[in-house]
Amino acid sequence: MMANALTDNWIYVVVLVAYLGLLAAIGFALRSRSKNAADFAIGGRSVGPWVTALSFVAAYFSSVVIIGGGAFGWKFGMSTLWVGACNVLVGTTLAWLVLGKRIRRFTENLDVVTLPGFFYGRYNSPQARIFSATITGLFLIIYNVSVLKGMANCFEVLLDMPYWSGVVISGAVILFYTAMGGYLAVVWTSFVQGIVMIVALTLLTIVSLQKVGGMSALVDRLTTVDPGLVNTPGVWGWAGLISFALIVSLGTWGMPQLLVRFYSIKNDKMLRLGVVIVTIGASVAMLPYLCGSIARVLVPSIGSPDEAIPALTALVLNDWGGALFLAGVVAAGMSTFAGVLIIISSSMVRDVWIKGLGRTMTPAAELKANRIMSLSVGLISLLIALKPPALVLVLTAFSWAVIASTNLWPLLFGIYWKRTSPKATFASMVCGASAALIWQVLTKFGPSVSWIPAPPESLRNVHGFIIGVLTALAVIVIGSLLTRPAPQENLRRAWGEE
Amino acid sequence: MGPFHIPWSTFGAVLMLIFAILLAVVWAVVDAGKDKGDRQ
Numbered sequence: 345m346m347a348n349a350l351t352d353n354w355i356y357v358v359v360l361v362a363y364l365g366l367l368a369a370i371g372f373a374l375r376s377r378s379k380n381a382a383d384f385a386i387g388g389r390s391v392g393p394w395v396t397a398l399s400f401v402a403a404y405f406s407s408v409v410i411i412g413g414g415a416f417g418w419k420f421g422m423s424t425l426w427v428g429a430c431n432v433l434v435g436t437t438l439a440w441l442v443l444g445k446r447i448r449r450f451t452e453n454l455d456v457v458t459l460p461g462f463f464y465g466r467y468n469s470p471q472a473r474i475f476s477a478t479i480t481g482l483f484l485i486i487y488n489v490s491v492l493k494g495m496a497n498c499f500e501v502l503l504d505m506p507y508w509s510g511v512v513i514s515g516a517v518i519l520f521y522t523a524m525g526g527y528l529a530v531v532w533t534s535f536v537q538g539i540v541m542i543v544a545l546t547l548l549t550i551v552s553l554q555k556v557g558g559m560s561a562l563v564d565r566l567t568t569v570d571p572g573l574v575n576t577p578g579v580w581g582w583a584g585l586i587s588f589a590l591i592v593s594l595g596t597w598g599m600p601q602l603l604v605r606f607y608s609i610k611n612d613k614m615l616r617l618g619v620v621i622v623t624i625g626a627s628v629a630m631l632p633y634l635c636g637s638i639a640r641v642l643v644p645s646i647g648s649p650d651e652a653i654p655a656l657t658a659l660v661l662n663d664w665g666g667a668l669f670l671a672g673v674v675a676a677g678m679s680t681f682a683g684v685l686i687i688i689s690s691s692m693v694r695d696v697w698i699k700g701l702g703r704t705m706t707p708a709a710e711l712k713a714n715r716i717m718s719l720s721v722g723l724i725s726l727l728i729a730l731k732p733p734a735l736v737l738v739l740t741a742f743s744w745a746v747i748a749s750t751n752l753w754p755l756l757f758g759i760y761w762k763r764t765s766p767k768a769t770f771a772s773m774v775c776g777a778s779a780a781l782i783w784q785v786l787t788k789f790g791p792s793v794s795w796i797p798a799p800p801e802s803l804r805n806v807h808g809f810i811i812g813v814l815t816a817l818a819v820i821v822i823g824s825l826l827t828r829p830a831p832q833e834n835l836r837r838a839w840g841e842e
Numbered sequence: 843m844g845p846f847h848i849p850w851s852t853f854g855a856v857l858m859l860i861f862a863i864l865l866a867v868v869w870a871v872v873d874a875g876k877d878k879g880d881r882q
Binding site: 422423425426428429430432433436437440441445558559560563564574575576578612613616617619620622623624627630 | 846847848849851852854855856858859861862863865866867869870873874877
């Protein structure tokens, strides 16, 4: 069956093999550039603006966003363009303006290479470091499983290959280049992946728009299906639109695999150029939603909204275009997976094993441990993805909500408000993560399981992200006003005053 | 009705995108000027 699939789809195979080969070659070429754990984790703070900006875009917009965004566009119509616009303004431009410069300076002043390391350096709180590293590591593995599953589904649908082979092929290539080349390989491959993604999405949008008869024709045809597909909030409603836009935009402010891009950029000048490049590059976030709306007109009868983008691709693009688009989707998934792998391995080795448990390691041993850890975590994700739990998509939403509720405020307040206290930070992490988790369990299982209390019906559409983030905010502000700030020595180091 | 028959309530998303790009450019220029001023 697999041999037939490969012969029948030889154009797809040629494009994918060439593309995956290029990624593996980049990892192999950069293997000697990772000389120590800091190089492995953040590339020795030597990365330029183009690579940083486009790798940020590639890590932000995973295959889940392309396929899922298209599904939302198909289901809810053009009001979903607001989600893409929020991704650009809040999730990208404002994140770079508000966080970028300060995170780069603070992590350099404190000489740290991970987010949990920053929490320790800034707050002198070993508890905050261990808690953040553990929660981030655990929930990012869940996120990785769903990203891998998304890529394997694309192989399955577009190439007619067995699901397991899609998991093994994409997983093996990512593991190879990440373990070989570390962060530098991840950002350089993400840079290539970002370009492939932008080209693929632009191509699909232009050809689909031509096929539907242009933008005005699209709006007219959607209106005849349902006027709610062109108005805002339209068929989605304000609650769904606003909470989803907030989760996928503000949520990124607490995601370590994106924040790490700020540590590694060379200097402020590069960061300024990077802001402009990343904003323009992130504009592609609008396209999956627009393509989903076009698919509603061109492919109205599909089994599930998740099939909107693959079905549209099959309808409007020839085999070469389809192969390029598949490469774009695989690119989006791979760059996210690889970025997450680096974060988990450096957090686990440095923050939990060495600093948390007090083990000593030579720089060479730490680098080796990082490589082994990224391979192990990748293999665990791969094994779970071979037989993913039915709840994996629900768990993905869990993971974003819990990670953001843990990291968002301790990071933001940590770089702007000296009064933020270590005790309030730790309490905010624990309360935020617990509130997000508990709320999602209550809303998911409460209505069907008798011994779990269900929230009132009017509140069930409120996502755990909102509950977790608001709880964490209240705890960090009130707690900081009631308890002592971090030691002066930590504050002076963080602000570069010594 | 906005451009391409799109209702203004939805076309606002495109305006938000344009605002984001302008904001990034203006910030980069202002920040560069501030840095230059600090160095002098």
